[in-house]
Amino acid sequence: MSGPRGYVYLSADGCPTLRVPVASADMASALLTAYRDKYGIGASDMNDGSGNVIAEDGTLVARVSYNGRVWTPEGTLLQEPPHCPNDK
Numbered sequence: 001m002s003g004p005r006g007y008v009y010l011s012a013d014g015c016p017t018l019r020v021p022v023a024s025a026d027m028a029s030a031l032l033t034a035y036r037d038k039y040g041i042g043a044s045d046m047n048d049g050s051g052n053v054i055a056e057d058g059t060l061v062a063r064v065s066y067n068g069r070v071w072t073p074e075g076t077l078l079q080e081p082p083h084c085p086n087d088k
Contacts, residue, residue, distance in 0.1 A: 006055040008032060008064060011047040015039045019054075025062060025070040026082045028053045032064045033081060042066075 008028040011017040018035070022028045032051050035041075043066040051064035063071045068081025 006053060006061065009049050009052045009054060010035045011050045012036075012039060012041040012045045013047065014045070015041060017047075022053065025053070025064075025079055028062065028064050029068045029070055029079075029081045032066075033068045036066065 005023055006021070007019045008022050008031050009017075009019055010032060012035075015035070020031050022031065028051075046066060051066070052060055053062040053064065053070075055061045060073045062078060063073065065071060070078045070081075072078055
């Protein structure tokens with residue numbers, strides 16, 4: 001992809017609600033993980049729809065779960081979260 005083709009929706013209790021442009025599932029996963037870690041939120045703090053990846057036309061194309069895994073809208077695992085270079 002040459003640029004953002006949609007956005008990931010990020011929302012949790014007591015945190016800002018964001019719609020961040022993304023061009024890949026890896027990017028959406030990394031953004032949700034960074035949001036989670038920055039605000040120190042738990043899975044139960046996330047609001048409905050947080051982690052949804054929405055295409056330019058408004059279609060739900062994927063979901064990123066609290067642990068960074070990416071799923072189809074139907075619940076099939078697409079990919080595990082990207083690993084940091086420092087992961088062991």
